[in-house]
Amino acid sequence: MSELTGNRIRTTAAKLGLPHLAETINEFTRREISSTWSSPRNSPSGTTTASARACEHRGCHTTKTLDEYDFSFQPDLDPRKVKDLATLSFVEAKANAALLGPPGVGKTHIAIALAVAACRAGYSICFTSLDDMVRNLKAAETAGRLTSKLRSYLRPSVLVVDQVGYQPLERAEANLVFLVISKRYAKGSIILTSNKTFSEWGQVFGDEVLATAILDRLLHHCEVVPIKGPSYRLKNRLQAIERETDVA
Ligand code: ADP
Numbered sequence: 001m002s003e004l005t006g007n008r009i010r011t012t013a014a015k016l017g018l019p020h021l022a023e024t025i026n027e028f029t030r031r032e033i034s035s036t037w038s039s040p041r042n043s044p045s046g047t048t049t050a051s052a053r054a055c056e057h058r059g060c061h062t063t064k065t066l067d068e069y070d071f072s073f074q075p076d077l078d079p080r081k082v083k084d085l086a087t088l089s090f091v092e093a094k095a096n097a098a099l100l101g102p103p104g105v106g107k108t109h110i111a112i113a114l115a116v117a118a119c120r121a122g123y124s125i126c127f128t129s130l131d132d133m134v135r136n137l138k139a140a141e142t143a144g145r146l147t148s149k150l151r152s153y154l155r156p157s158v159l160v161v162d163q164v165g166y167q168p169l170e171r172a173e174a175n176l177v178f179l180v181i182s183k184r185y186a187k188g189s190i191i192l193t194s195n196k197t198f199s200e201w202g203q204v205f206g207d208e209v210l211a212t213a214i215l216d217r218l219l220h221h222c223e224v225v226p227i228k229g230p231s232y233r234l235k236n237r238l239q240a241i242e243r244e245t246d247v248a
């Protein structure tokens with residue numbers, strides 16, 4: 001159920017003098033949002049339609065918010081840039097956002113936080129890693145169901161494509177990615193995360209011309225957020241090691 005639908009039911013319940021119904025709806029909405037983001041697989045296909053939307057969230061086992069993001073740990077990242085994105089005006093404009101940087105800087109964290117904010121604002125969202133999306137599209141193509149699978153990546157207002165560039169793609173796989181990006185162009189937002197610079201995308205997609213064609217659509221209306229700092233994962237690890245060494 002979208003936030004808009006929830007609000008409508010709440011308003012009507014209040015008018016009818018049914019305060020308990022309004023409360024129940026609040027609880028229901030809360031549970032729906034948390035189940036969308038906390039359970040890795042709600043259906044055998046790995047796809048769930050919680051929040052009445054096609055939300056694929058393999059690899060996204062947890063909810064993150066911007067409040068949990070420690071901006072002081074990344075002094076080169078201007079918090080205003082991320083908070084601007086959180087207003088979701090780029091979603092309204094069907095534009096894109098790209099979070100770039102090395103592992104552990106919080107790209108996925110911010111992408112999830114933005115998607116959760118969009119979900120709460122009533123937008124439909126779909127979260128996937130690039131590899132999962134490619135694997136699913138290839139399987140669907142083999143089974144003769146490419147059009148319907150493609151639709152699940154085209155329909156949502158926001159498509160999060162996590163981990164672009166972790167593995168180089170074959171030509172046929174890169175073509176499927178191009179299909180998604182070009183068909184979403186000016187129709188719906190993409191939030192992507194990548195550990196590769198755009199100049200390295202030729203290697204990721206195995207072809208400079210195809211990579212340029214993808215980037216052309218993607219970057220035409222895109223907020224690019226480079227995060228250059230240290231790994232937060234490593235910070236926790238190093239602190240733990242230091243503690244252990246202190247005790248010893
Ligand atoms: P990336 O996608 O860039 O590799 P993640 O978003 O997966 O990094 O971050 C790794 C872990 O560190 C996650 O648990 C994330 O919530 C946490 N994290 C990263 N950066 C920050 C930060 N600045 N403040 C709080 N937590 C962070």
Ligand code: MG
Pocket residue numbers: 107108109162163193
């Ligand atoms: Mg990540």
